[in-house]
Amino acid sequence: MPFNLLVLSCVLYAAFLFAVAFVVERRAARGRLGWLRSPVVYTLSLSIYCTAWTFYGAVGYAARSGLEFLTIYFGPTLVFIGWWWLLRKLVRIGRRYHVTSLADLISSRYGKSNMLGVIVTVIAVVAATPYIALQLQSMVLSFGVFASAEPDGSRPLDPDQIAVWVAVGLAFFTILFGTRNLDAREQHHGIVTAIAVEAVVKLVALLAVGSFVVWGIAGGVGDVIARIDAADLSAWQVQPGRWTGLIFLSAAAVICLPRMFQVLVVENEDEGHLARASWAFPLYLMAMSLFIVPIAVVGLDRLPEGSNPDMFVLTLPLAEGQAGLAMLAFLGGFSSATSMVIVEAIALATMISNHVVIPLWLRLRPGAAAEDDLRSVVLNARRLAIAAVLAMGYAYYHVSGGSAALATIGLIAFLGVAQVLPALLGGIFWRGATRTGAVLGLLTGLTVWAYTSYLPSFGPGAVLPQAIFTEGLFGLDWLRPHALFGTQAMDPITHALFWSMALNVLAFCLGSLFTFPGPVERLQGAAFVNVFEGAVGPQRWARGQVDPEALLGMAQRILGEESALSLFQSAARAQGKDGFLPDPTPNFLDQLETRLSGSVGAATAHAMISQLVGRATVTVEDLMAVASESAQILEYSAQLEAREAELTRTAGALREANEKLTQLSLQKDAFLSQISHELRTPMTSIRAFSEILTEGDLAPELVIRYGKIIHDEAKRLTRLLDDLLDLSVLENGSVQLNLGLASLQGMIDTALIAARQTRPDREFLVVRDLPSEAMYLKTDADRLTQVFINLISNARKYCDATRPELRIVVRQRSGRVTVDFIDNGKGIPKESQTLIFEKFARLTDANRAGGAGLGLAICREIMTNLGGSVAYLPGQKGAAFRVTVPLRLERMAA
């Protein structure tokens, strides 16, 4: 086949795709997509998973490693079968929060962190570069196949030149259809449809070649099976470790590859399409892999030794003279390569412009959000990014020399993007995942991947010196790229997979566990993880002071005049301000941010609106700061309250003490005047009668009488002085106790007789229970009797009943004896019951009984010295005192 014809058919095919994309774009612009938004198109667009690597390389993979190539299909199949668990959530998040790319999702989840966006973008670009190079290489190879097939060989084919032309052509197509506009949801209906067409072409081409091989070359299914059995391939060995690793890798790739994320999440029209794709896409993959092994086996059989098995899909039909079939196969491979490159370039360009260029632009030009024509900045950034991505792919192809096998390059790219997986899954399933964890995990994974897989892929000595492979980095043996920590048992890809993912996950988890998410991050994390619960996203804007005009200006520069205006108009209508600009309400700002984030990414959109809304915005951080400040104030005031309460308590205690002191002081004054009175009273009598006696001239009986009075009053004086002395001794604790056994009954008898001196005129009934008193106490009998006398005398003095009566009740319990003295008088008012035992205390200022008010105070002191007590016994109708005394008083330690 003439080479020119080949080029022509390529150009025609490309023109056809242009036409498809163009028509669909036109229909989309008029809102008439119809069946183009069907799940079939969605499923077919997913087939960009099958690139030229799959189309050509799978046969080569099977020829080299047997059935292992199937792992590349198992992974995605598992992911799609389990779509309910993961893909549904991803798509829901993507649709709700207008996610524009994988980098946007990650950055948005971790608090709209632009750093994360940059990291993911870098990983994606670095990993995609060899992959794009792979596509270029496959196309160069396929052109080469046709060129060498040319009989005269007159036109020497320069592979580099082909690669350049392919790259330029693809860049042109991608820029034309990928950057026509900035859609709120970054959707590209034209391109998606063109890709669906290409999906059909590559499937048909592969099935056609396969059918030809099975029924055209071999003798049908039975013959092929016999050939497979006979071939070396039948000695296929399943290596569980490597297979598990590869299945995991391809499963991760189907989620994390930028182009897959683009068609799977970003271009998704309807969540329901996933349900269809969940079985339709695995079916497509199955169809794609159906004839791989027959082609490989027959190719190895028929073609000369040394033929490149990666090109069997082309070389078999050519060798059999089927030029038309070969042409179809070529177009299939062309489709696989171009669709992958186009979508990948768009996805990467979106990331680069949204996470690298625009943030830089906004940082370098602070007023940019309000002034510059950001729309054209974004679009130009994307155009440049697409060109740059393809240029890098070409550069990689050029540097690596196209020597490496296709499958290996593909796996390296898979492993690169798989580094995003922990942060992605952690982000949507684990609220505890933090930005720091994500950054650490990504950087760790990226580093390990680069060191163990990416850089070595250039070949020993190309980037990493030969010495590193044999002796390790810095001569450290455990740092050899293919034997980290001395693990040599694994093949390089499994080794790199194991260490990069293990260290990545470890760094991610540790980083997340040991750091605390910021407020925005926490809100976003909750919103992403709980995307199926509650329809309300985090409230992000407070009513700002921003001029709606400025907002409209910015929106127009990003969304385009028409769509910005219609957005603002509908918002104004919703606010009841038809014909005017809408107020910058929180709702409207959220709506606007969502629309803008669809074009420039969440972090950038947030930053731009922040620039305009300025300080008037109350951010969540502000609120959190205020909240924590309030918490501190609350805590401080709680401390103050506690301190105040303590002060109040102290003041209360002081007041009490002061009252007591005042009372004591008053009591002391009262006591002193009482003492004075008590001393003066007998002295008055003594003085008066002694004067009378000295005057003489008295009847003898009067002399006797007055002499006795003088004598009694002198004794009274002595007694008073004794009491005072007694109290003083008792209080000082220097009292000498005279311990001995004494009859309780005897003591009470003595006391009753002695107390009769008090108001001897009064009839006083005493009620006793003599048997109960029959006991001997070891105590100071004189002192205890003194207490009894005092209590009985008090009863005689104060009991105001007309027929006074005193009951004496004795009880013994557990080594202690209680003696109660209960009279039938009015008793003592409650408020005075404790006061009566205070020395100096008297119930009333008036001296009712002529005592000095020392009796009970002395009693209390005596009982303390005797190891017992005396207390007022309330609730006995009359006045009642209980004396408690130990049965056996041991001498207290001196």
Place this chain on the structure above:
Amino acid sequence: MAQHVLLIEDEPNIAEAIRFLLTRDGLRVSHAAEGASALSMLRQDPPDLVILDHMLPGMSGLEILTALRADPSNCNLPVMMLTARGRDREMAEQAGADRFMTKPFSNAEILAEVRAMLGRGSAPG
């Protein structure tokens, strides 16, 4: 008719001493040991002079004095208070006491005071 002195004093020995002295001086002495009986005796047998102890059981001397002065017929009745303390003297003056006697007193002193208050000259002998 002999002038009538009402003695209000709870200490029996002091009361006996004063009664002896005043009776010997030709006065008629009636005695109350506490406030209630004293007030009723005031009404039943109005005295020409009241000797009132300050510290009494039940009603204090001050309370009796206040009650006594509350009766208009007694507002000019001379009252001598037997007291011990300086501070109480002020309160007693305000309540309407005319003279004070501090315990212990000499017999001559109290006789002289009583005579003066009753407007009598020297002792009849």
